Amino acid sequence: MKHRSLEIIRDEHSSLAAMLQSMRLMVDRGPQDDPRNFFDVLRAMLFYIDEFPERLHHPKETELLFPRVAAAAPEVGMAVARLDHDHEYTEKAVRDIQHLLLGWELLGESRRQRFIDAFHRYVNLYLEHMRLEEQEVLPAAEKHLTEADWRELDAEFEKNCDPLTGKYKPDPVYEKLFTRIVRDAPAPIGLGGS
Ligand SMILES: [Fe+2]
Numbered sequence: 065m066k067h068r069s070l071e072i073i074r075d076e077h078s079s080l081a082a083m084l085q086s087m088r089l090m091v092d093r094g095p096q097d098d099p100r101n102f103f104d105v106l107r108a109m110l111f112y113i114d115e116f117p118e119r120l121h122h123p124k125e126t127e128l129l130f131p132r133v134a135a136a137a138p139e140v141g142m143a144v145a146r147l148d149h150d151h152e153y154t155e156k157a158v159r160d161i162q163h164l165l166l167g168w169e170l171l172g173e174s175r176r177q178r179f180i181d182a183f184h185r186y187v188n189l190y191l192e193h194m195r196l197e198e199q200e201v202l203p204a205a206e207k208h209l210t211e212a213d214w215r216e217l218d219a220e221f222e223k224n225c226d227p228l229t230g231k232y233k234p235d236p237v238y239e240k241l242f243t244r245i246v247r248d249a250p251a252p253i254g255l256g257g258s
């Protein structure tokens with residue numbers, strides 16, 4: 065039996081991983097001869113992470129999915145505790161990273177390395193976070209949760225409608241932001257600069 069919420073969680077992980085990889089590519093390449101576009105696009109991407117994964121995806125995992133899985137499958141309790149802790153960190157880290165980026169943009173080269181170190185730590189933790197969810201928590205959920213659990217989870221995750229998964233049209237409020245990211249960011253998330 066396929067559960068819609070699990071499909072949504074996996075789709076959202078793929079689009080977030082693609083976003084992180086595009087950002088990493090941009091950061092490794094640096095501003096080159098177009099610093100304005102470089103900082104604008106990175107800012108738009110970090111803002112997206114703050115608006116979607118941090119406000120919709122992770123809180124629903126922490127509030128609705130994790131407590132059920134931890135209760136039904138105590139063997140994943142440690143993993144769940146670690147993932148909850150990551151959620152607290154990433155929610156704050158995305159704003160710290162935006163601030164460090166601003167430091168680099170406004171104060172110049174002397175702040176570049178500070179941003180780069182924090183950014184790489186952030187991306188590595190995030191990718192490992194999603195791996196742990198997919199390898200330990202989602203399979204345990206699939207095994208142990210009840211039909212009533214799935215009804216509630218499916219209904220809640222269905223509301224996310226994250227346009228970066230490519231499966232939903234962006235809400236008009238977000239349309240410009242998404243067009244911008246998709247037009248200017250490099251692959252795998254966007255069509256800009258090879
Ligand atoms: Fe998560």
Ligand SMILES: [Fe+2]
Nearest residue numbers: 073125194197
């Ligand atoms: Fe997740």
